Amino acid sequence: MNTGKVTLLSAGPGDLDLLTIRAAKALAAADVVLLDDLANPGIVSLAPRARVIRVGKRGGCKSTPQAFIQRLxxxxxxxxxxxxxxxGGDALLFGRAGEELAALRRAAIPVEIVNGISSGFAAAASLGVSLTHREHCQGVTFITAHLQDHGEPDWAALAATGTTLAIYMGMSRIESICAGLMTTLPASTAAAVVQWAGTADERRLVTTLGRLADEANAAGLGSPAVILVGNAIGEAEAFTVRGFGRAASEGLAHAA
Amino acid sequence: MNTGKVTLLSAGPGDLDLLTIRAAKALAAADVVLLDDLANPGIVSLAPRARVIRVGKRGGCKSTPQAFIQRLxxxxxxxxxxxxxxxGGDALLFGRAGEELAALRRAAIPVEIVNGISSGFAAAASLGVSLTHREHCQGVTFITAHLQDHGEPDWAALAATGTTLAIYMGMSRIESICAGLMTTLPASTAAAVVQWAGTADERRLVTTLGRLADEANAAGLGSPAVILVGNAIGEAEAFTVRGFGRAASEGLAHAA
Structure with missing residues (x-):
């Protein structure tokens, strides 16, 4: 009897402590690990029995084709x-899980999904803010700036929701994102970039929407990063002024 | 020297395996645990040294006032x-973390935030769907139907984003939510309710937006539940038809 199966496992933002206990158990039992290059390579230490195959796919870089990963x-x-x-992050937020699940279903291969921490949540934790502070908003929207047809999301429609925006894969077009949002939102709206959120290399910038693109470029912030926009994020300034460790109020801070 | 501190700890959707390793370590070191009643009470087994104080706050029920929790x-x-x-869930998504962080800052008490799995992610994992299947959408919006001023979100504006919607605390007004969304979205849009997502008591319904309120009421689904709306969620039907365990295609399924 064939007892093979696939676990789609969310590695979280990077720190191995941010894996779930269920993820650690699945890794311990793995025969084969297919490793995304946004996941912390140290994760293989949790899978001592497994053959490890690296199948990274970074935007614009040499990469393993999706169809090949699915065949593996x-x-x-x-x-x-x-x-x-x-x-990396949560498998069900961006990252092509939809296509992998469909392919595995067609092949009648059982699948288990193990959730994890997406980088937008890790970024908010580092900034010390709620994503949905009820004095500021009624929700949060996670959006990718990198669309299948290479167009851009409708930034005005997104801004019109009044939700905090967590924008993934947006650093290469941060100017046009900010310009699009400012057709609806004031330039004074709080905004932040967190690069490598939840890892030892984390870098953070807290400012306003009107200054975000210039300041992020001046600081050399690039991918992978989450862009956060909305006045709930403005609570980060009070947080850092009070001396809670790493000071985003200094403009740009590098994680200790 | 006063070394006291507060950890805002995300308990995830319920199953203790869905805690992060960092959360388990914080619980093991806790002196005092303040326990939300949406968190799994079994979590106290991970905090053997701690004095446990229950501070539940459920909508409409007898509850511990927020100010009292902050004073504790x-x-x-x-x-x-x-x-x-x-x-419960992730501390930074709904749940008043913004106010608790502000109060702790005012009191100059150090805070650490430990992320977790929000029930919307656990619901998607149970349904076997990506929240953001790129053939269907460009993101996901997490929204609470329970606003501070007791109004309702602008459902038409939310629907206009084209994102998957994950609606929290909406079961008591599911009819008006569906009606509001159908001013913009077709009644044939895929929709689901997952009650007690990620727990042993989980129940799931997958249908269309036009039928969601009637079918959820007929099935007796109530709080706590996540309402998911968007065609990315429609992938759940293929998932369940193929026999991956618990059959949402049968209308309503109870977790094994």
Whole structure:
């Protein structure tokens, strides 16, 4: 009997302490690990039994084609092995899980999904802010600036919701994002960039929407990063002024 | 020297395996645990040294006032104790973390935030869907139907974003939510309710926006639940038809 299966495993933002206990158990039991290059490579220490295959796909870089990754998962699971497909952040937020799930269903391969911490949540934790402070907003929207058809989201419609915006994969077009949002939002709206959120290399910038693009470029902030926009994020300034460790109020801070 | 501090700890959707490793470590070191009643009470087994105080606040029920919870945190932290404030889901998504952080800052009490899995992510994992399948949408919006001023969000503006909607605290007004969304979205839009997502008591309904309110009421689904709306959620039907365990295609399924 073929007992092969695939676990789509969320590696969280980077720090291995931010894996769930369920993720650690799945890794310990893995026969094969397919490792995304946004995941912390140290995660393989939790999978001592596994053959590890790196299948990174970074925007604009040399990468492993999605179809090949899907064939690898199917090939090993069809041999009766437990394949753990490691994805950065939460597997169900961006990151092509929809296509991988569809392919595995077509191949009748059982799938388990293990959730994790997406970088937008880790960024908010580092800034010391709620994503949805009820004095400022009624929700939060996670959006990718990198669309399938290479267009851009409707920034005015997103701004009109009044939700905090957590924008992924937006650093290469941060000027046009900010310009698009400022057709609806005032330039004084609080905004932040957190690069490598939840890792030892984290860098943070807290400012206003009107100054965000210039300041992020001046500081050399780039991918991978989350752009946060909305007055709930403005609570970060009070947070850092009070001396809670790393001072975003100094403009740009590097994690200790 | 006063070494007291507060950890705002995200308990995730319920299953203790969905806690992060960092959360488990914080609980093990806790002197005092303040326990939200949406968190799994079994979590106290991870905090053997701690005095446990239940501070539940459920909509419409007898509850502990927010100001009292904030005073408790400050009182114990001021005595030099490590206070762990346990919140269901992720502490930074709804749940009043913004106010608690502000109060702790005013009192100059150090705070650490530990992220967790919000129930919307757990619901998507149970349904076997990406929240942001790129063939259907460019993001996901988490929104609470329970606003500070007791009004309702602008459902038409939210629907106009084209994002998947994950609606929290909406079961008591599911008819008006669906009606509001249908001013913009077709009745055929995929929709789901997941009650007690990520717990042993989980119940799921997958249908269309036009039928959601009637079917949820007929099935007796109530709080706590997440309402998911958007065609990315429609991928759940293929998922369940293929026999991946618990069949949402049968209309309503109870977790094994």
């Amino acid at each position: 998962m199917q090939r090993y699971a069809s041999k009766g092995l437990h394949v753990v497909r490691v994805k | 945190m400050q009182r114990y932290a001021s005595k030099g104790l490590h206070v762990v404030r346990v919140k």
